[in-house]
Amino acid sequence: MKRAFSNFVDKISSREESKEESKEEKPAQVELSQQKESRQEQGGGKGIFDVFRYKTIKEDDINDLIDELRMELLESDVSYEVTQRILDELKKELIGKKVRRSEDIKELVRDTLKKSLNEQFSKIGTFDLLENIKKSQRPYVIAFFGINGVGKTTTIAKIAYMLKNSGFSVVIAAADTFRAAAQEQLSIHAQKLEVPIVRGKYGGDPASVAYDAISLAKKKMIDVVLIDTAGRMHTDANLVDELRKIIRVAKPNLKILVLDALTGNDALEQARYFESSVGFDAIVITKADADVKGGVILTVSYEFSKPIIFVGVGQEYDKLVKFDPNWYVNNLL
Numbered sequence: 001m002k003r004a005f006s007n008f009v010d011k012i013s014s015r016e017e018s019k020e021e022s023k024e025e026k027p028a029q030v031e032l033s034q035q036k037e038s039r040q041e042q043g044g045g046k047g048i049f050d051v052f053r054y055k056t057i058k059e060d061d062i063n064d065l066i067d068e069l070r071m072e073l074l075e076s077d078v079s080y081e082v083t084q085r086i087l088d089e090l091k092k093e094l095i096g097k098k099v100r101r102s103e104d105i106k107e108l109v110r111d112t113l114k115k116s117l118n119e120q121f122s123k124i125g126t127f128d129l130l131e132n133i134k135k136s137q138r139p140y141v142i143a144f145f146g147i148n149g150v151g152k153t154t155t156i157a158k159i160a161y162m163l164k165n166s167g168f169s170v171v172i173a174a175a176d177t178f179r180a181a182a183q184e185q186l187s188i189h190a191q192k193l194e195v196p197i198v199r200g201k202y203g204g205d206p207a208s209v210a211y212d213a214i215s216l217a218k219k220k221m222i223d224v225v226l227i228d229t230a231g232r233m234h235t236d237a238n239l240v241d242e243l244r245k246i247i248r249v250a251k252p253n254l255k256i257l258v259l260d261a262l263t264g265n266d267a268l269e270q271a272r273y274f275e276s277s278v279g280f281d282a283i284v285i286t287k288a289d290a291d292v293k294g295g296v297i298l299t300v301s302y303e304f305s306k307p308i309i310f311v312g313v314g315q316e317y318d319k320l321v322k323f324d325p326n327w328y329v330n331n332l333l
Contacts, residue, residue, distance in 0.1 A: 138223050149260070154312070169221075171196045177202055227246065
């Protein structure tokens with residue numbers, strides 16, 4: 001009897017120990033199960049249903065969309081070389097990417113392109129003209145380049161207007177002694193804006209006009225000197241030499257290239273010419289209000305990585321606005 005009771009107790013104890021071991025193991029098993037479910041819900045696991053939820057983008061999936069974007073960019077006057085470069089980078093970014101099957105590929109392609117373009121403008125950076133002038137010694141000298149007809153004279157007047165309204169004193173150097181009526185046009189703007197202007201004789205030395213304007217600024221404690229130069233093309237060897245002389249004499253703090261948004265790929269050739277001749281630091285795009293897309297902005301940004309500081313959106317003096325990359329990218333696409 002005692003032996004039977006003892007065997008019974010041993011069995012009960014064995015069962016209780018088995019239950020305790022089961023209780024200790026259960027939380028660990030539940031935790032592992034929860035972790036597995038969590039990974040599958042987040043798409044991080046290799047669950048059986050992942051193949052139905054996700055897909056990997058292949059080149060065939062986006063070829064038609066890439067061709068569509070190519071036509072849009074070219075029709076917006078983005079150069080062929082820059083267009084190809086942009087789309088090659090876009091394909092590299094997308095092909096092989098894992099996305100949900102429910103995701104709209106067309107929207108993904110456009111959003112990726114917008115992100116890429118904004119990153120390009122971020123790499124170039126911005127240039128705050130007013131802040132730069134504040135931090136520099138006086139006088140701050142700006143030289144303007146651009147071929148005839150791009151709106152260089154009007155741009156100089158607009159910047160003089162902006163500087164004056166920002167509390168800076170300004171003098172204009174009419175150093176275009178080559179083109180008929182160039183000095184008269186600037187003189188009319190100077191009179192309206194009530195800023196002094198230094199002129200020279202037609203056919204005279206433009207570098208001497210720039211020198212006289214800088215000397216006046218030093219004498220009168222004028223903050224900024226704006227130098228106009230004659231419109232030049234690569235065939236004007238003498239004018240190119242004069243331009244280089246102006247730069248040697250004036251030693252400008254900033255060299256601004258003025259480009260017309262309506263000239264399309266011609267603007268790229270103009271920029272290459274001025275970059276090779278004297279170099280430039282920043283760009284102003286004129287007549288942007290007359291061009292819906294303004295692909296020239298994208299072209300010169302990719303080709304030269306120089307900041308676009310202002311965009312002309314009308315003839316009035318206050319129609320010169322800071323370039324906004326986000327607005328531009330959204331408008332382009």
